[in-house]
Amino acid sequence: EAGVVQSPRYKIIEKKQPVAFWCNPISGHNTLYWYLQNLGQGPELLIRYENEEAVDDSQLPKDRFSAERLKGVDSTLKIQPAELGDSAVYLCASSDGGTRTDTQYFGPGTRLTVL
Amino acid sequence: GQQVMQIPQYQHVQEGEDFTTYCNSSTTLSNIQWYKQRPGGHPVFLIQLVKSGEVKKQKRLTFQFGEAKKNSSLHITATQTTDVGTYFCAGYQGAQKLVFGQGTRLTINP
Numbered sequence: 001e002a003g004v005v006q007s008p009r010y011k012i013i014e015k016k017q018p019v020a021f022w023c024n025p026i027s028g029h030n031t032l033y034w035y036l037q038n039l040g041q042g043p044e045l046l047i048r049y050e051n052e053e054a055v056d057d058s059q060l061p062k063d064r065f066s067a068e069r070l071k072g073v074d075s076t077l078k079i080q081p082a083e084l085g086d087s088a089v090y091l092c093a094s095s096d097g098g099t100r101t102d103t104q105y106f107g108p109g110t111r112l113t114v115l
Numbered sequence: 116g117q118q119v120m121q122i123p124q125y126q127h128v129q130e131g132e133d134f135t136t137y138c139n140s141s142t143t144l145s146n147i148q149w150y151k152q153r154p155g156g157h158p159v160f161l162i163q164l165v166k167s168g169e170v171k172k173q174k175r176l177t178f179q180f181g182e183a184k185k186n187s188s189l190h191i192t193a194t195q196t197t198d199v200g201t202y203f204c205a206g207y208q209g210a211q212k213l214v215f216g217q218g219t220r221l222t223i224n225p
Contacts, residue, residue, distance in 0.1 A: 100146055105160070
């Protein structure tokens with residue numbers, strides 16, 4: 001069974017440019033998460049989807065970040081415009097239930113560098 | 116909001132030595148999860164503890180959940196080079212938001 005797929009793996013852009021990340025969760029997983037991981041820190045939740053509905057986006061900086069999960073399968077996270085402080089690894093994870101006891105499966109992440 | 120703190124932030128050991136990382140929460144946790152992230156990799160689920168005072172073992176790894184469900188520990192006996200990585204604990208804040216600690220980075224001298 002394929003794991004969580006993310007692309008691109010690496011992205012280098014100049015500040016003020018837009019950037020988008022794509023995630024395809026494990027087949028059958030209804031819950032999808034986007035996390036931000038800064039160097040030396042644990043992942044921090046940006047947004048959680050249950051199917052196509054964003055049920056927790058309280059940590060998403062909505063002035064520049066947006067996300068969508070059309071059809072409740074794959075998802076896209078966008079930053080526009082990017083700032084220097086956005087340099088980090090963006091992780092996507094999925095689980096099959098979205099409850100407290102679920103295991104979250106992480107993708108390899110996209111490492112973003114903003115110059 | 117809930118904070119999950121881990122100590123130490125870094126630990127360097129000789130191969131064969133034991134290693135322990137501690138996790139403390141400012142609030143009572145319904146459950147706690149542990150993840151391992153290899154250098155350059157992504158977090159991989161190790162285990163979940165739910166019950167007060169629960170102890171679980173995975174080969175050389177022993178996980179404990181405190182009686183008050185506010186702290187947890189991971190102990191590795193006789194470390195091997197394959198144990199290198201960052202170990203994260205994570206607990207749920209509110210309904211379904213998983214809050215990660217900052218992790219303990221383990222390096223091993225072979």
